[in-house]
Amino acid sequence: MTVLILTCEQDVTADMVVAKLDGRGVPVVRLDPADLPGAVALSGEYVHGVFRGHLSAGGRMVSMSGLRSIWVRRPGVPASRVAEPSDWLTEESSQALYGMLRSTDARWMNHPDAAVRARHKPWQLQVAHRSRLPVPATLITTFPQAARDFAERFPDLVVKPVSGAHPQEPPRAVPTSRVAPDADFGAVAYGPTLLQRRVSKQADIRLTAVGDRILAARKAVAPDADPDDVDVRFAASPTPWRPVEVPPRVAAGVRAYLTEAGLSYGAFDFAEDAHGIWWFLECNQSGQFGFVEIETGQPIADAVAAWLAAPNPAAAPSNGKALITENQR
């Protein structure tokens, strides 16, 4: 049974995982949907009630029924590397590829539906609440008066994007920033704005969940840090990421979150306050882990490889299912 990795050519993180899979002797096919049609080809037949499909990439052929797992890493846009790209060909190629992959019994990291849903910040906050992870008070609004009222109740605020990265080329992360309570909130009418009570933090936590495996790293806030440097991704910091134990309540919350979200991988960001409480900030279903692994030595790539390599219990029974067929009629 083969592991399928959908990603672009330049992907060091995927390289790390492929090396681990090779080490385990697990067959891997890695392809970029951008190369379909072309270097990537596919075929799927629905005859006599049975789906038989295969994929070929770089001259290597793999049967759809032989896929144990699919890792959606950083796939390119289908059909974007043909001579004359078009929305139509992208749509046709995308529906063909993902439609067939959805017809398989392979396990997904992460399933496309779960991935889309998991990006919605308002939904994340709701799921985190339900999973008993503490969430700082948050407002998302286009009403200036609602923003003013919120700033009165929670004067120490940050503002951050509702969605994720800015969709320029290459996509750009938008930093979380502090906002003064007497700011002019009139502009929120021009675009939904996310305001959140600032957690006065003593450390940033990056928790990486891979299936049941949970690994967390902690980066202490330097004693002389500027309190305006809210966003760990943008503030240069002398303190390193260090492995940290995950409190059992947090681990239970993270597992509940992943279950409700239907995710097999999630990169959680928390802010640790002065009482040691980890406040949920977000869960990025496609978050990077290379930087944590390099600084902490935590075996995240190996955990991903282990998850992808695990046998697929669903594969056998479903292929044997009795289906109504042309010939049986």
Place this chain on the structure above:
Amino acid sequence: MTVLILTCEQDVTADMVVAKLDGRGVPVVRLDPADLPGAVALSGEYVHGVFRGHLSAGGRMVSMSGLRSIWVRRPGVPASRVAEPSDWLTEESSQALYGMLRSTDARWMNHPDAAVRARHKPWQLQVAHRSRLPVPATLITTFPQAARDFAERFPDLVVKPVSGAHPQEPPRAVPTSRVAPDADFGAVAYGPTLLQRRVSKQADIRLTAVGDRILAARKAVAPDADPDDVDVRFAASPTPWRPVEVPPRVAAGVRAYLTEAGLSYGAFDFAEDAHGIWWFLECNQSGQFGFVEIETGQPIADAVAAWLAAPNPAAAPSNGKALITENQR
């Protein structure tokens, strides 16, 4: 409890359903996400573990917790009607609106995740098979040799798009067409191609499923019809759509399909062969029903209104759920 309808301004089908809801005395808010931000505004607060949100449209305010159902009809692209549209503002507005709506307990027709998944033709064929609906032999391929082999086994073929309508403005339906078995299949290498055994049909069937309600209409093929006119949408036909009884096996298959697909609405197309067997062609989760209702008099708009108007059993308990809160800590 209010019914929320997401659609554009010019939508006669939505008008029909709104009239039925008005007749039932059910409050309705109808808005186009294209008008957010602007004529549509929203606010959602996650404080003390409780989500409180509201939407306003045309000066009318509705609480998110007061939504009984959401009908995703023909919504415009969020933020597309602002003075300076941008991908970024569309993404922010989309995540804010749909993220909050996903946080509610409202019933969806159809849920966005189910809607995306339901569009994949290869997946549709698989689900139809599993639901014991007969499916004509189908091939989706970029391998010319696979196409040739298929054409040898099934010489009477049609070709149709893998995805749906061509994404031009306005989107254009691509007709299903016959293809000769000795055609040059070399071009399939340039784009995934769907070939299907042609069902020699005596009628087209349009089956509309609204929750548990199933209504079918039949359009007989005229005796002098050109066998090359495969696609009922494009062939002028003197025969009208007429209501038809749904065979119990088909009804059971359709219900199984909707359950697996997580859909509350689906427009199914079947081809009825000379033995009276209904062959599954596709299920369009957003298929039109106005033309069938007008020709057959079948009460589809009323069935949609009844589904949307039904009380939401999930609403009450979930609002009362105990959530971990800032103050409770």
